[in-house]
Amino acid sequence: MSIVNITDACVKCGKCIPVCTIHNINRDETTSPRGFLDLLSAYQNGDLELDKQAKEIFESCFLCTNCVDVCPSSIGTDTAIEMVRSDIADKYGISWYKKVVFWFLSHRKIMDLTAKFGYVFQSCGLKVNKEKFSNSMRMRFNLPLVKMIDKTRLLPTFGKKSFLNSYPEFIDNGGEKTIGIFIGCMGNYFYTGIGEGLLKICKTLKINAHLMKKQACCGAAMYFTGDTKTTKKNAKFNIEYFEEILKTVDAIIIPEATCSGMIRVDYEHLFHDEEEWKNRAIAISSKVFLATEYFDKFTNLAEILATKNSSDLSITCHDPCHARKMQGVYKEPRHLLAQNFSITEMSNPNQCCGFGGVTMQTNRYYLSKASGKQKVPMIEKTGAKFVSAECSACRMQLNNALHIDKSDKRCVNPIELIASVL
Incomplete structure (x- = not known):
């Protein structure tokens, strides 16, 4: 190619x-x-x-x-x-602050320590919002050297403890099936309710969960920025790790569209010039699924949800680009959510939220901000309280756009919404 x-x-x-x-x-x-x-x-x-x-x-x-x-x-x-x-x-070259972020994402133990300090000290320079499903904060002051951080932005908060460090690696729910969970960096450190929701669903379905604690960052942030060397290092580690894990699990599920799209689709593109790794990436992709895709296609979760009480929360659905267009996943989360929630579709759920990656969120934030602004009227018109999106990048972007527009609506992962009725 x-x-x-x-x-x-x-x-x-x-x-x-x-x-x-x-x-x-x-x-x-x-x-x-x-x-x-x-x-x-x-x-x-x-x-x-x-x-x-x-x-x-x-x-x-x-x-x-x-x-x-x-x-x-x-x-x-x-x-x-x-x-x-x-x-x-x-x-x-790559900006110093991007290099710093990529280095931390590639060194999990150090990132774990940083996240602990981040949780303790984030209230010093940040105003933290503790509303249900919110997990958000904004700066009390600007940091001019890092363009992505200014006091008008809404950012995700660090969890008290990372998801992977909060539970044992293997959780036995007495089931015949075992699935591996690739949580993603955002779900591990910030939106930890996603992982908690996954474990609640697995317990309900009696599916054993392997948390795959050696998992590395999928590399999407590096890949979209042009840092091919770091991306390939992470990707090769994950491919080898997945190959080993898939000997003992039925599938690997990912509650993040960007991570899933990177592993299932972009790893093949990444290794266009390395035939062996390209073929190995293609081989593992058949056993990797978006979380709602797996639960809808291969379990009876929808039937179980149908026996539960309906929620009074009204929702609308945003289709992450890496879910619908890259992986063809958009019906599955709706089918699961429709068992308990009233869904009002926005005029164009397929329109990109405007996150666009690290470069867009830093050097080109004005473009990202403008794109997010276009999505807000669609969400407001539905009258829904929450926007469902199986992607933490979309969640961060849409919550920021809604915050800037002074809206009380918030974006949340469908896994958390589903788990809330179990």
């Missing part, structure tokens, strides 16, 4: 433009899928220098895959941009 193989397939029909997240904010042909592909082709052919202007353009894509979804040829514009971002990182 090469950039030119992707760019040459485009016939310039323009069907991608109306659905492009960045083009709907910045209506310029250069920041549209068709424009990206033209520039990528010129770069690959040596007709375009990878200067700072080109860098800014290629970093403005949200990687939402809307263009791939509507393209008659399913051209992988996102894959081509991910490849060129690796070249950008090689030429310009």
Whole structure:
């Protein structure tokens, strides 16, 4: 696979433009899928220098895959941009604060210690919100060196203890089946209620849970930033670990669309130039599932939920890009939630929330903020109290957008909502 193989397939029909997240904010042909592909082709052919202007353009894509979804040829514009971002990182380097974050995410024991200190001291510089399902905080002051942190933003809070350190590695629920749980960094350190919800569901279903405590960060944050070296290191560790774990578990479930999409889909793209690792990534992907996907397709959870009382919480559903478009998962969480909750669909649940990755949340936060703002009226119009989204990146982004709009609505993972009625 090469950039030119992707760019040459485009016939310039323009069907991608109306659905492009960045083009709907910045209506310029250069920041549209068709424009990206033209520039990528010129770069690959040596007709375009990878200067700072080109860098800014290629970093403005949200990687939402809307263009791939509507393209008659399913051209992988996102894959081509991910490849060129690796070249950008090689030429310009990666910002110091991104390197710091990636280093911590790649060293779990040190991250565990940092999270403990974070929980203890976060109230010193942060205003913490302790509402149900909230897990949010905002700065009392600005940190100018780190552009993603200013006192207008709503951020997730550290949990008192990480999820993986709160329970034994193997939980025997007396079942015939055992599943591995890949919790993801956000669920492990911030939205710990997701893991607690998973364990409650497993106990109800009498499915044993293996917490896979050696799991490494999936590498999505690094991959979308162009840090291919760190991504491959984490990915190879996880592939080897998954291969071993899958000898004793029936499946591995992930309650995070970004992590699941990275492991099931992007690992294959990551190793496009390493055939052995590519094939090993493809092999494990058949045993990895989004949590709601697994529970809906392979268990009787929906039947059990139907016997429980209905909740008085009204909800609407947001479809994470990495769930619906990359993995085809969107019916499953709705089917499970509909057993106990009243669901009011928003006008476009498939529209990207605008999280866009670490670079978008830091260097291009104004674009992320503008994209999130477009989603708020859709949510408000439903009248729902909560937005369900099986992705902590979407959760963080939508909660920030709703906070800025002074809305009392909040985004939560469907696993937590489901567990709340059991």
